[in-house]
Structures are given as C-alpha cells and as structure tokens.
Amino acid sequence: MKRIFIISLLALSITFNSCVQKNYLFSYFNNNGQDGLHLAYSNDGFKWTALKNDKSFLTPTVSKDKLMRDPCIIKGRDGLFHMVWTVSWKDKGIGYASSKDLITWSEQQFIPVMAKEEGARNTWAPEITYDNKTKTYLIYWATTIIGRFPETASKADDGYNHRIYYVTTKDFKTFSETKLLYNPGFNIIDATIVKDKNRFIMFLKDETREPDQKNLKIAYSDNLIGPYSKASEKITGNYWAEGPTVLKIKKDWLVYFDKYREHKYGAIQSSDLVNWTDVSAQISVPKGIRHGTILPIKKRELKKLLKVN
Numbered sequence: 224m225k226r227i228f229i230i231s232l233l234a235l236s237i238t239f240n241s242c243v244q245k246n247y248l249f250s251y252f253n254n255n256g257q258d259g260l261h262l263a264y265s266n267d268g269f270k271w272t273a274l275k276n277d278k279s280f281l282t283p284t285v286s287k288d289k290l291m292r293d294p295c296i297i298k299g300r301d302g303l304f305h306m307v308w309t310v311s312w313k314d315k316g317i318g319y320a321s322s323k324d325l326i327t328w329s330e331q332q333f334i335p336v337m338a339k340e341e342g343a344r345n346t347w348a349p350e351i352t353y354d355n356k357t358k359t360y361l362i363y364w365a366t367t368i369i370g371r372f373p374e375t376a377s378k379a380d381d382g383y384n385h386r387i388y389y390v391t392t393k394d395f396k397t398f399s400e401t402k403l404l405y406n407p408g409f410n411i412i413d414a415t416i417v418k419d420k421n422r423f424i425m426f427l428k429d430e431t432r433e434p435d436q437k438n439l440k441i442a443y444s445d446n447l448i449g450p451y452s453k454a455s456e457k458i459t460g461n462y463w464a465e466g467p468t469v470l471k472i473k474k475d476w477l478v479y480f481d482k483y484r485e486h487k488y489g490a491i492q493s494s495d496l497v498n499w500t501d502v503s504a505q506i507s508v509p510k511g512i513r514h515g516t517i518l519p520i521k522k523r524e525l526k527k528l529l530k531v532n
Contacts, residue, residue, distance in 0.1 A: 245266070245267075245268070245472075245519055246264060246265075246266060246519065246520050246521065246522055246524075246525045247264065247265045247266075247268055247470065247517055247518070247519055247520065248262060248263070248264055248296070248325070248517065248518055248519075248520045248525070248528075249262065249263040249264070249265070249271055249468075249479075249508070249512075249515055249516075249517050250262055250294040250295070250296045250306070250515045250516055250517075250518075251263070251294065251509075251512045251513055251514065251515030252291055252292050252293065252294060252308075252513050252514065252515065253277075253511045253512070253513060254511070254513075255290060255292070256283070256290040256291045256292035256293075256308075256309070256513075257283070257289070257290060257291075258279045258282065258291075259279035259280065259281045259282045259283050259291045260279055260280045260281040260291055260294050260306070260308075261273065261277060261278075261279060261280070261509070261512070261515075262274045262275070262280055262325065262528065263277075263508065263509050263512070264520075264525055264528070264529075267472075268470050268472050268477055268517075269477075269490075269502075269505055269506050269507070270506070270507045271506075271507060271508045271509060271512075272509070273509040274528050274529065274531065275528075275531050275532065276532075277509055277510075280325065280326065280328075280531075281320065281328050281331075283308075283310065283318065283331070284331050285310055285318050285331045285332065285333040286310035286311045286314050286316070286318070286333055287311065287314070288310060288311035288312065288313075288314065289310070290308075290309065290310055290311055290312075291308045291309075291310070291318065292308060292309040292310075292348075292513070292514070293308055293309045293347070293348040293349070293466065293514050293515065294306055294307075294308040294515055294516070295307050295308065295348075295349060295350040295351055295415075295515075295516045296325075296516060296518055297351045297352070297353060297360075297518060298518065298520075299321075299353070299360070300353065300355075300358070302323070303321045303322065303323060304321060304322045304323070304324075304325055305319070305321050305351060305360070305395060306318075306319065306320050306321070306322070306328075307319050307334075307349040307350070307351055307362060308349065309346070309347050309348055309349065309364075310333065310346075311345075311346075312345060313344060313345055314345070314346060315335055315336070315337040315338050315340070315343050315346055316333050316334050316335040316336055316337065316338065316346055317333075317334050317336060317346055317349040317362070317364060318331055318332070318333060318334075319331070319332045319333075319334050319395060320332065321395065324524065324527055324528075325520075325524065325527075325528060326527065326528065326531055334362075334398065336349075336362070336364070336388070336390055336398070336401050337366055337388070337401060339401065340366070340368050340401070342368045342369035342370055342371070343366050343367070343368050343369075344366070344367045344368070344369060344383070345365075345366060345367055345383070346364050346365075346366055347364060347365045347366070347385070347412055347413075348364055348365055348412060348413050348414075348466070348514065349362055349363065349364040350362070350363055350364070350414065350415050350416070350516065352415075352416040352417070352418075352423075352447060354447040354448075355418075357447075358393060359391045359392070359393055360391065360392050360393070360395070361389055361390075361391055361404075361416070361447050361448060362389060362390050362391070362392065362398075363387055363388065363389040363404050363414060363416070364387070364388060364389075365385040365386070365387055365388075365411065365412035365413065365414070366385060366386070366388050367382075367383045367384050367385050368386075371384070371386070372384055372386060372406065374408075375408070375409055375410055375431075377410070377432060377433055379432035379433050380410075380430070380432045383410065383430070384410050385410055385411055385412050385430060386403060386404075386405065386406050386411060387403075387404045387405040387406075387411055387414045387427075388401055388402065388403055388404055389401070389402060389403075389404040389448065390402075391448070404448065404449060404451075405425065405427075405442065405449060405451050407427070407429075407440075407442065407451075407453070407454045409429055409430075409431050409436070409454075410429070410430040410431050410432070411427055411428065411429060411430055412427075412428050412430045412465070413427060413428040413465050413466050413467060413514070414426070414427045414428075415427075415467055415468060415469060415516070416447065417469050417471075418447075419471075421445070422443055422444065422445055423443070423444045423445070423446070423447050424441060424442075424443055424469075424496070425441065425442045425443070425444070425451055426439060426440075426441055426467040426469055426478060427439065427440055427441070427442065427454065427467070428440075428464070428465045428466075428467070429454065429457070435463075436457070437463035437464065437465070438457035438458075438459045438463075438464055439457065439458050439459045439464050439465075439467050439478065439480060440454040440455050440456070440457055440458060441454065441455040441458060441496060442454050442455070458478070458491060458493075458499050459480065459489070459491060459499075460501060462482055462484065462485060462489070463482070463483060463484045464480045464481065464482060464483075464489065465480060465481050465483055465514065466480055466481040466483075466513070466514030466515070467479065467480045468480075468515060468516045468517045469517070470517055474494050475492055475493065475494050476492065476493045476494070476496060477490060477491075477492050477502070478490060478491050478492075478493075478499075479506070479508075479517065481513060481514050482503075483513075487503075488503070488506065488508045488512060489501070489503040489506075490502050490503050490505070490506045491503075
C-alpha cells in the first residue's frame, strides 16, 4: 500500500508540473528589420527555438522605410496580442498591429506619437506595459528632440540625446498627448517596464558615449507613469549592451540583452535585483537574433504556432 501511495504521489507531481510548465515567446528581428517579425519559443526561459524555420510572421508595410525593428508584444485584457515596433531610423511615429493568434494580424497602422515635435529626430524601441489599476496601456519609447536637454548634449553618436516619452491608451484607437516619462540625467534608450508586486521596475540602457556607459541600469516607481527613481549602478559587465527584456522565473530575474558589438546575445540573473550573475553561457537563441521582447503564452497558443510552416 505504501509503495502504491508513493507512486501515486509521483504521478500527481508529474501531472502538476506538466500543468504549470511555462511556455515563453520571444519576438525579435533579424538584420535591419526589413523582413519583419520573427518568433522563437522556450519551455524553460533559457533554450530558445525559432518558429517557422526562422521565417517572418509579418512583413512590415508602414512608413517610408518599412522596417519592423524592436517588436514588443503583450497579451491585452481584451484577449488580443498587441504589438508595437520601430518603423524607421528617422520617423516620428511607431508601428502597431494586433492579432488573436500571433499568426493572422490586423492591418498595420502608423501612430504619429512625435508628430507635434518639430525637432524630433526619431522614435525608437517602443514598448507596452499594462496598468491593471487604471485599465490603461502605456506605450513608451526613446526620442531625441533637437535642442532639448543641452546639459547632456554630445557630438558623439551623431548627436543623439534621448529621453523616454509616452502616450496612454485604453483601446489602441485613441491616445493621450505625448509626455516625458523619464529623464534620468543622461542619454537613455531601450526602456522596458515590468510590475513586481506593488511597484514598477524600469530596465534601461544608459546610452552615454563620453565617457562610455552603454550598459543596463534599473529604476523604480510606485506608479507606472512615474516618477521613477534615480537609475542604479550598471548591472551588466564590461561590454556594450542594449535591448533588455525580462523574465521572472520563480524567484529569479532573468534579463536578456543584445551584446551588439559582439554580435551575440547575453543574459544575467538575480534573486534580489542587486547582485547579478552572468548566465550568457547557459542560454541558446536563434542565430542572428536582435532586440525583442519575451512574453508568456499558453500551451494551446504555442501549439498553433508550431504548426505554421
């Protein structure tokens, strides 16, 4: 009887673990983003396999450059997947599309979020974070506005001097006025915000060129639209890093990023957001993967994606 009981417990444990096993989706781009959206999946957050033989799921159609760089996808409270992306190196807006299954997408739209700023040079790496308290989506990105923030102006990196701006929306049809989200006192790009209990955590890139930073840092806020704290000390090593995307697996934070000068991906891990361990040697990603975002998906959603050729 005792042996039967142990076997039954083991079977129950296996069944339970199978039910709670997470599936993750990595949205990313290759090359300059000209062929569109690429997707990969993982069951553990470390080993990633490209879907559709690493062919594009969606070809970009908006803006004169028709690029799809830095794709960010989230699952909305309406059950749809909402995606934003960088459409051009020098345009004043971002791309947007939605999908029920990540396979068939709505008509692509251009959202002119910086159109009212005559001196806006670009609109890079947009992301979306949902605020359950206000039932509102925050869309945010990096822009350089000519003449703004002269205290950190530099001729390096073609004179770009970014800050993070945002709009809010409840339906992706109407949007608030564009406002400044975060000015940390330095050139900043590639912000991504995740909720942790009652606070929001912003992972960001310090884009300062003189003297070199080009690393990832963290800021915190009690509210999604801020104000955010002073940025932390760098959490990445002695290499240039950008495009952070974040997973929390049990108690551990896992931050993926593009080691773009070395043409490879890196990852760091922490249980307290202070002490970080480089786990780059433990990850496996599709060849040529560039800046993107990770989101959890359901098993049935992944099954449909696995059938796409």
